[in-house]
Amino acid sequence: MEVTVLVGSQWGDEGKGKIVDILSNRFDIVARYQGGANAGHTVIIGDQQFILHLVPSGILRENVKCVIGNGVVIDPQALLDEIKFLESSGINTKGRLFISHNAHLIMPYHKLLDQINESGANKIGTTGRGIGPCYIDKYARKGIRIVDLLDRTVLKEKIKLNLEEKNNLLKKVYNHAELNVDDIINEYVEFDKQIDQYITDAPTLLNNAILEGKSVLIEGAQGTMLDVDHGTYPYVTSSNPTSGGACTGTGIPPTKISSVFGIVKAYTTRVGNGPFPTELFGDEGEELRKTGAEFGATTGRPRRCGWFDAFLLNYSRMINGIERTAITKLDVLGYLDEIKVCVGYEKNGKILKSYPTDISQLENITPVYETLKGWNQDISNVRSFNDLPSECKNYLSFISQSSGIEIKIISVGPKREQTIEL
Ligand code: IMP
Numbered sequence: 061m062e063v064t065v066l067v068g069s070q071w072g073d074e075g076k077g078k079i080v081d082i083l084s085n086r087f088d089i090v091a092r093y094q095g096g097a098n099a100g101h102t103v104i105i106g107d108q109q110f111i112l113h114l115v116p117s118g119i120l121r122e123n124v125k126c127v128i129g130n131g132v133v134i135d136p137q138a139l140l141d142e143i144k145f146l147e148s149s150g151i152n153t154k155g156r157l158f159i160s161h162n163a164h165l166i167m168p169y170h171k172l173l174d175q176i177n178e179s180g181a182n183k184i185g186t187t188g189r190g191i192g193p194c195y196i197d198k199y200a201r202k203g204i205r206i207v208d209l210l211d212r213t214v215l216k217e218k219i220k221l222n223l224e225e226k227n228n229l230l231k232k233v234y235n236h237a238e239l240n241v242d243d244i245i246n247e248y249v250e251f252d253k254q255i256d257q258y259i260t261d262a263p264t265l266l267n268n269a270i271l272e273g274k275s276v277l278i279e280g281a282q283g284t285m286l287d288v289d290h291g292t293y294p295y296v297t298s299s300n301p302t303s304g305g306a307c308t309g310t311g312i313p314p315t316k317i318s319s320v321f322g323i324v325k326a327y328t329t330r331v332g333n334g335p336f337p338t339e340l341f342g343d344e345g346e347e348l349r350k351t352g353a354e355f356g357a358t359t360g361r362p363r364r365c366g367w368f369d370a371f372l373l374n375y376s377r378m379i380n381g382i383e384r385t386a387i388t389k390l391d392v393l394g395y396l397d398e399i400k401v402c403v404g405y406e407k408n409g410k411i412l413k414s415y416p417t418d419i420s421q422l423e424n425i426t427p428v429y430e431t432l433k434g435w436n437q438d439i440s441n442v443r444s445f446n447d448l449p450s451e452c453k454n455y456l457s458f459i460s461q462s463s464g465i466e467i468k469i470i471s472v473g474p475k476r477e478q479t480i481e482l
Pocket of ligand 1: 100
């Protein structure tokens with residue numbers, strides 16, 4: 061029985077989709093535990109590209125069952141579109157996809173409020189998918205959950221009550237047109253008819269499977285530095301992408317977790333606003349963005365790009381308990397003669413001992429860099445560790461030694477076969 065939590069160790073977009081796909085043929089179940097359709101997990105199989113927003117990437121392996129856990133916030137339209145896309149691509153979801161009855165639903169007013177909030181002065185740079193407002197309602201105990209769909213009377217009552225308040229807010233505070241309650245009720249009743257077959261008591265399903273000796277991969281979305289508690293607040297998402305969130309977001313207890321696997325991009329990227337000490341600007345940043353095709357899988361936004369940050373990875377290792385890792389997009393750095401790596405932060409002439417997540421402390425940080433030799437060649441066709449250039453091996457051993465994390469997988473391109481396992 062193995063229960064592994066897989067987390068993004070930086071600001072998301074580390075390439076979790078591909079690695080979950082690689083690992084998932086060794087697991088019986090893959091479960092998502094937080095976030096929503098703000099995520100975009102890309103998997104390339106042959107000539108086909110799959111971008112998954114809600115359904116765990118394990119769905120692409122036919123013997124794997126997939127669970128959307130209670131910690132995920134579900135946008136009905138995004139979920140239906142994704143199921144339709146998978147089915148039309150020959151991927152069966154029936155009897156393989158299970159949705160927790162305790163997961164919260166993204167409502168039309170969540171998306172609207174997300175977009176309205178982002179048009180104000182307090183811009184986080186969200187994906188506009190309604191994630192924050194949905195989690196606000198969850199914690200305010202006003203949320204509408206999958207289980208509410210099962211009783212039409214309860215559903216209508218809850219939507220009416222919520223909409224009364226939201227329409228007041230939309231009209232009086234934001235001077236926005238009101239939303240129609242019947243339209244929303246009809247939309248969600250229709251949604252229920254289509255997803256009814258997938259709804260389940262997910263904590264019981266998962267815990268019974270573990271008791272039967274089945275293995276589970278718990279797939280995180282976003283990344284450690286976007287965690288609402290441990291990230292660069294307030295420039296974060298509204299859930300816990302760190303490994304702790306895996307238990308609350310699935311109902312699997314901590315005593316059943318066997319290990320934590322971190323995904324580390326060979327450099328650093330971030331989408332949206334907020335501090336990013338090793339960010340590269342101008343031509344240097346542009347070249348890395350272009351070479352790495354760093355554009356958001358969900359919003360298409362250009363990602364901010366920068367050097368690998370070992371100080372950040374150490375923090376991420378500590379918060380998540382990462383023991384093993386996959387290094388992704390290593391091939392992207394092949395155009396560089398020299399590669400900088402950040403080994404610490406200096407502020408007011410002092411080297412910081414622990415990672416500052418308070419954004420005011422992160423202001424005016426000077427990253428301390430070491431410079432490593434680049435390998436200056438294309439490694440995307442390399443399939444064994446021994447065939448990697450020595451400079452590349454050096455780079456990997458720097459990452460592993462500076463973080464104390466064992467490297468198990470090296471990804472040298474987006475395709476399944478562009479993978480080196482150690
Ligand atoms: P939200 O999750 O849409 O509320 O956005 C909050 C912050 O998290 C923004 O900076 C987003 O760009 C970022 N974010 C959300 N989802 C992802 C993701 O899957 N990858 C990278 N960044 C993300």
